[in-house]
Amino acid sequence: MTSPAPDPTSLGALRASGHVHKPVKVEIRDNLLARLAAGETVFPGILGFDDTVLPQVERALLAGHDLVLLGERGQGKTRLIRTLVGLLDAWTPVIPGCEINDHPYAPVCGRCTRLVAEQDDATPVTWKRRSDRYGEKLATPDTSVGDLIGDVDPIKVAEGRTLGDPETVHYGLVPRTNRGIFSVNELPDLAERIQVALLNVLEERDIQVRGYTLRLPLDLLLVASANPEDYTNRGRIITPLKDRFGAEVRTHYPLALADEVALIRQEAVLDWPGTSVVVPDHLLQIVARYTRLVRESPQVDQRSGVSARFAVAATETVAASAVRRAALTAEPVAVARVCDLPAVVAAARGKVEFEAAEEGRELEVLHHLLRRATADAFRALLAGTDLTGLQRRFDGGATVETGDLVPAADLLGRLGALPGLAELLKRLGIEQESPGLAAAAVEFALEGLHLNRRLAKDEVAGRTVYGG
Numbered sequence: 001m002t003s004p005a006p007d008p009t010s011l012g013a014l015r016a017s018g019h020v021h022k023p024v025k026v027e028i029r030d031n032l033l034a035r036l037a038a039g040e041t042v043f044p045g046i047l048g049f050d051d052t053v054l055p056q057v058e059r060a061l062l063a064g065h066d067l068v069l070l071g072e073r074g075q076g077k078t079r080l081i082r083t084l085v086g087l088l089d090a091w092t093p094v095i096p097g098c099e100i101n102d103h104p105y106a107p108v109c110g111r112c113t114r115l116v117a118e119q120d121d122a123t124p125v126t127w128k129r130r131s132d133r134y135g136e137k138l139a140t141p142d143t144s145v146g147d148l149i150g151d152v153d154p155i156k157v158a159e160g161r162t163l164g165d166p167e168t169v170h171y172g173l174v175p176r177t178n179r180g181i182f183s184v185n186e187l188p189d190l191a192e193r194i195q196v197a198l199l200n201v202l203e204e205r206d207i208q209v210r211g212y213t214l215r216l217p218l219d220l221l222l223v224a225s226a227n228p229e230d231y232t233n234r235g236r237i238i239t240p241l242k243d244r245f246g247a248e249v250r251t252h253y254p255l256a257l258a259d260e261v262a263l264i265r266q267e268a269v270l271d272w273p274g275t276s277v278v279v280p281d282h283l284l285q286i287v288a289r290y291t292r293l294v295r296e297s298p299q300v301d302q303r304s305g306v307s308a309r310f311a312v313a314a315t316e317t318v319a320a321s322a323v324r325r326a327a328l329t330a331e332p333v334a335v336a337r338v339c340d341l342p343a344v345v346a347a348a349r350g351k352v353e354f355e356a357a358e359e360g361r362e363l364e365v366l367h368h369l370l371r372r373a374t375a376d377a378f379r380a381l382l383a384g385t386d387l388t389g390l391q392r393r394f395d396g397g398a399t400v401e402t403g404d405l406v407p408a409a410d411l412l413g414r415l416g417a418l419p420g421l422a423e424l425l426k427r428l429g430i431e432q433e434s435p436g437l438a439a440a441a442v443e444f445a446l447e448g449l450h451l452n453r454r455l456a457k458d459e460v461a462g463r464t465v466y467g468g
Helices: 011-016 024-038 053-062 077-087 110-122 154-158 192-202 239-244 257-267 281-296 308-329 343-351 362-382 388-392 408-415 421-427 435-451
Strands: 067-070 091-094 126-129 134-138 150-152 169-171 180-185 220-226 247-250 399-403 456-460 463-467
Touching (some): 011 110, 024 077, 024 220, 053 077, 077 134, 077 220, 343 362, 388 435, 399 408, 408 435, 435 456, 435 463
Parallel strands (some): 067 220, 067 247
Antiparallel strands (some): 091 126, 150 169, 399 463
């Protein structure tokens, strides 16, 4: 929760309060050091980067460097950049009406310089919260210098100002984020001639607009994100601009399976209004393993990567399949099961770029990798578990039918009392037994037995039949 704005409302009162003006990079450095010393979380919501990316970002900020985050799609670059706002002071003083957020102690635009010279201690002061000190631009081919830096405002000229008057300038996004953090997402997509406009911002810390004698010493942190140049054939970061960034930080997908699962838990939206849905942990692990297998598959274009959004969308699709079943069969609580996993393949197909040689085999590859992920999760979670009680149900050619429209109670009723069910639930970390969770555990065990060639399986018209 943001604290209320400080009391001083005039330059004189601000001076009397003992306020100290800090450049934005010094402000960020001081707040970062304070958090590190206190052992507080510096970048909330960022998972899997603790030992790799985050130390590099912290060093760049402590050094006062502008930085570029380089990595494949869906690695959390934009999210990481947005957490930097939390390192700004909760409130900072500005001169009211200033388009570039001038500090009352050090005005730089003509209007504010005159105002302070005329009114001195009576100069009004207002306060800007940290969330308003962040600017962001998605680099698109149609982005212009005027969008980023500024241009002549014809309305101001029509009001009577001469073309030579610097106050006819309409400031772009970068100067309007003065004394804050500005982010350029997908920097290589910015036309090379437009990237040139950022050179002065990064080195001389000023801007130039259509030949005006305009020396505005901008005070900001510039952060950019980019995909590797070998993938984004749409453009590149020009060499002089790369040279002006103080640090380049490579991001990556989660290295540990636990981080992948934690990321899915954090990002997947499953608390739908009016709907109760449960996705058991073993299904989250299957989705996480599936994502990693797709990411590592030689059939997939490794230059494009497989975004974390793939895993998030897959989990939400699995949950949606469970909700659909509950709606059609009047189950009180929707619990996702293995039978909901195949829905992921068609839904997530568009998020994966395949090698040209795999054209026409995309769904086959994805289904195969899903089966591998399920088998890997079964071995990791249930290795050594006694499932003979479950297997005995199929002695003598008995079968059991399940599917995405078979309620949990029906599946359990067809199997009858199962010896070892309590142990199975315990191994999967299911503490509170319910028909839905019990059916999810049993179906996972059935699928694992099938994938390990200990049970037969037939799939017909959306129904799955397991047998001896």
